Each structure stands twice: as C-alpha cells, then as structure tokens.
Amino acid sequence: MPTYPPPTVEFVRGEGSRLWDSEGNEYLDMLSGLAVTSLGHSHPAVADALAAQSRRLLHVSNLFATEHNVAVARMLDGLLGGGGQVFFANSGAEANEAAIKLARRFGGRGRHVVVSAFGSFHGRTLATLHATGQPAKHEAFQPLPEGFRHVTWADPEDLERNLDDSVAAVLLEAVQGEGGVNPAPVEYLRTVRELCDERGILLMFDEVQTGLGRCGRWFAHQHAGVRPDVVTMAKALGNGVPIGACWARAEVASVFEPGDHATTFGGQPLAASAARAVLEVMQAEDVPLRAARAGEYLRERLSATPGVSGVRGMGLLLGVELDPALGAVAATVVGDLLAGRHGSRVVANAVTPTAIRLAPSLLVSDAEMDEAVSALAAALAARPGAVG
Numbered sequence: 165m166p167t168y169p170p171p172t173v174e175f176v177r178g179e180g181s182r183l184w185d186s187e188g189n190e191y192l193d194m195l196s197g198l199a200v201t202s203l204g205h206s207h208p209a210v211a212d213a214l215a216a217q218s219r220r221l222l223h224v225s226n227l228f229a230t231e232h233n234v235a236v237a238r239m240l241d242g243l244l245g246g247g248g249q250v251f252f253a254n255s256g257a258e259a260n261e262a263a264i265k266l267a268r269r270f271g272g273r274g275r276h277v278v279v280s281a282f283g284s285f286h287g288r289t290l291a292t293l294h295a296t297g298q299p300a301k302h303e304a305f306q307p308l309p310e311g312f313r314h315v316t317w318a319d320p321e322d323l324e325r326n327l328d329d330s331v332a333a334v335l336l337e338a339v340q341g342e343g344g345v346n347p348a349p350v351e352y353l354r355t356v357r358e359l360c361d362e363r364g365i366l367l368m369f370d371e372v373q374t375g376l377g378r379c380g381r382w383f384a385h386q387h388a389g390v391r392p393d394v395v396t397m398a399k400a401l402g403n404g405v406p407i408g409a410c411w412a413r414a415e416v417a418s419v420f421e422p423g424d425h426a427t428t429f430g431g432q433p434l435a436a437s438a439a440r441a442v443l444e445v446m447q448a449e450d451v452p453l454r455a456a457r458a459g460e461y462l463r464e465r466l467s468a469t470p471g472v473s474g475v476r477g478m479g480l481l482l483g484v485e486l487d488p489a490l491g492a493v494a495a496t497v498v499g500d501l502l503a504g505r506h507g508s509r510v511v512a513n514a515v516t517p518t519a520i521r522l523a524p525s526l527l528v529s530d531a532e533m534d535e536a537v538s539a540l541a542a543a544l545a546a547r548p549g550a551v552g
C-alpha cells in the first residue's frame with residue numbers, strides 16, 4: 165500500500181557499515197535502518213544464533229517456557245539497574261502499547277491519562293499515534309483513543325500544569341528521535357522525576373530509538389541519573405530481527421494479572437535468540453563507550469564542515485542542522501548522498517526540512533565516518549548558496 169513514497173534503491177546485501185544494491189553499487193550506511201542495525205549488517209554472532217535457532221526451535225507460544233527470553237529479560241533488567249520485569253513484544257509501538265496498558269492498570273479507572281510531549285514519536289497504532297505529539301498526524305484518523313495529553317517539550321511548568329488527578333503516567337523520549345533529534349536537558353528529566361514522585365505518577369521512558377548504547381550510555385535517560393518506572397525498547401534489540409520489550413519496576417509490573425495482556429509472537433525463540441546474541445556482543449564490545457567516543461569524533465568532524473550550522477544529539481544519534489542560507493534542502497542533500505552525486509554513496513535521513521539524521525553502526529570506524537563526512541561536505545559545497 166502507498167504508505168511510503170516509492171523507493172529508488174533496492175538493497176540486496178549488507179556487511180558491517182556497507183550496503184550493496186541490486187545493481188552492485190556500494191553504500192556507506194549512516195542510518196542503520198533507522199537506528200536498528202547497531203552492530204552493523206550481517207553480524208556473524210547474530211547470524212550464527214539465528215541459523216542455529218532456526219534448526220532447533222522456532223515457536224511454541226507463550227503458554228510454555230523457552231530458552232532465550234528469560235536470559236534476555238535478565239540482561240535487560242541488569243542494564244536498567246535491576247529489580248524489574250519484562251514483557252516482550254514485536255515492535256516499538258507494541259512495547260509502548262504494553263506500557264500504556266500497564267499505566268492504565270496501575271492508575272485505575274479515572275486515572276488513566278498518559279502525558280507526552282509535543283514533537284514526540286511513540287508509534288503508529290491508534291493509541292501510540294495519539295501519544296505521539298504531532299497533531300498533524302492525528303487528523304485523518306480521528307477519533308483516536310481517549311486518555312492522551314500533550315505538553316510543551318522540555319518545559320517543566322507546562323508539565324506541572326497538566327499533571328492532575330487523571331494522570332497515570334508521563335511518557336518521554338530522553339532524546340526525541342523522529343521529532344528532529346532533540347535531547348532533553350538533564351535538569352528537565354530530573355524535575356520530571358520529582359513532579360512524578362510527588363504525585364505518584366509513573367515516569368516512562370520511550371527508549372525505542374535511543375536505548376541499547378546508541379546515545380553513549382546503555383539508555384539515554386541514564387545521562388540524567390534518574391530512575392524510571394517503565395522503559396520501552398525495540399529497534400536495536402534484534403539488530404534487524406523484530407523484537408520489542410517493555411521493562412517495569414517489579415511493583416509496577418505486578419499490577420498485571422494473567423490475561424491482562426498477551427502476544428503470540430513476543431519473545432519467541434528466534435527473535436529472543438537474536439536479542440541474546442546482540443546483548444552479548446554489545447556487552448563484549450562495550451557499545452555505549454564506543455558510541456560516546458565515535459559520537460564525539462563524528463560531531464567534531466561535522467561541526468567543522470562548511471554548510472553545517474550545528475550538530476545536536478547524543479552518542480551516535482546525531483542531527484546535523486544545515487546552514488539556513490542553503491534553504492530547506494535536507495531531503496535534496498540526502499537524495500544526493502544516496503545517489504553518490506558528489507562522492508561515496510551514503511545512506512542518511514532528512515529528519516526535518518533542514519536537518520539530517522545520522523545513526524551509524526555503533527561499531528563504525530573512524531575511516532568510515534571520515535568518508536561519510538567528506539561525501540556530505542561535497543554534497544553541501546555543490547548546493548546553490550554554499551559559501552566558498
């Protein structure tokens with residue numbers, strides 16, 4: 165169905181930070197399938213785990229215990245500081261649906277509102293679409309499920325005004341991804357924690373894009389040192405195999421009873437075997453540290469590039485703001501990079517009309533980042549209005 169514009173490239177193979185299309189052209193992947201392939205393409209440990217599991221056991225349903233999902237839940241719980249429980253889903257939107265249902269069950273009747281921020285992105289199902297603070301995306305699908313409210317991003321006073329007795333939870337990204345790569349100030353996140361504590365409201369972080377090392381910590385909210393009640397994740401968890409997870413503190417998770425929520429596929433053996441391999445490699449490679457270091461390097465190189473007016477983000481989730489003199493050319497530049505019009509072919513994404521999002525593999529090399537920055541510099545220098 166025409167839910168995406170017609171694609172111009174068909175990819176047939178990937179290895180590390182490289183992709184190849186059906187005509188044999190090579191690309192440098194600086195997008196990772198939207199922050200998904202954080203270990204690069206065709207990672208051998210993930211490939212081996214999938215191949216072995218596909219010959220051992222694919223699916224039996226969640227009526228039975230299986231090998232990998234308990235191990236994955238324990239690892240995630242450890243990365244989040246312990247004391248929690250995990251529900252597995254198949255995507256980010258589904259992980260957030262679980263969080264929203266958990267918040268409603270926790271708050272009880274009449275205390276069911278989920279407050280989220282304008283400019284946020286939480287998914288495309290009807291409930292997560294309403295949690296998504298982008299009213300233009302809502303219009304065609306009204307009426308949306310009731311019980312969502314939006315506040316100004318990073319404005320503690322507006323949040324406080326909106327926390328009445330009907331609110332069960334606050335749902336936030338620590339860095340808004342789809343909204344343009346906007347990091348929340350750490351003081352804001354600490355204030356949100358205090359406001360929620362005073363009122364017995366759950367603080368839920370949507371770490372679907374920012375989690376699992378991407379932002380230079382295991383989870384982006386950890387930069388602020390706040391302890392969340394609920395954390396959702398998905399994108400990088402399977403390195404391309406669909407799997408999502410909703411973690412909650414045990415006292416919160418315990419409000420769910422058998423029958424309250426369920427999934428046929430969530431946490432099934434194939435996806436869980438991939439997630440287990442991903443987390444093992446991520447820990448062995450210390451990907452948060454690698455993302456922090458590589459992110460600093462990439463940010464410096466980008467900031468020194470003519471045509472770039474600013475770089476925002478954390479770790480290896482970066483938004484590259486283009487010089488206003490060039491106009492709203494992010495999509496054009498991304499098209500030029502993909503076609504290799506001025507150098508190497510590079511995969512990136514126009515996250516706003518004037519900003520390009522970069523989210524390379526967390527194992528990206530300095531040479532690969534240099535190559536991407538050179539291609540971007542050449543593409544920007546070729547724009548009408550470019551200085552020098």
Ligand SMILES: *Cc1c(COP(=O)(O)O)cnc(C)c1O
Pocket residue numbers: 254255256257258260285286287288337341342370371372373374398399
């Ligand atoms: C991508 C994303 C989602 C939705 O994930 P899907 O797997 O596409 O459903 C939700 N929240 C955030 C922050 C995301 O970046």
